[in-house]
Amino acid sequence: MLSDYVDRAIAKAIYDKLEDGTFTGRIPVCKGVIAFASTLRECEDELRSTLEDWILLALKLGHSLPVIDSIDLNKEPTLESMDTV
Incomplete structure (x- = not known):
């Protein structure tokens, strides 16, 4: 889901x-996620890295993340019993 x-x-x-x-x-939907680089490819890579760090920090600090294409990372994870595994 994170990927x-x-x-x-x-x-x-x-x-x-x-x-x-x-x-x-x-x-734009991820406020503050920005990257700079000398080539477009490097910029894409840097932006992905910045986004990943931004998500992890937001989750750690309990900040709300935007819902993107129906993917909501703000939901509490549900735990299933070991019997279902």
Whole structure:
């Protein structure tokens, strides 16, 4: 579920080429997730890494995350008994 969330968030990313030839990327629905790099590919990689760190920190601190394409990471996990495994 976490991988799907990251993939779908990255699919919503917006990239721009800056005047100096470098790139910036952001995910508007994920406030504060932004990356800068010298190539578009590096920017995509950096943005994914920044997003992953942002998600982990939000979960650790108990912050609410945006629901992306019906994936809600804010739900409490449900535990199943060992008999069902």
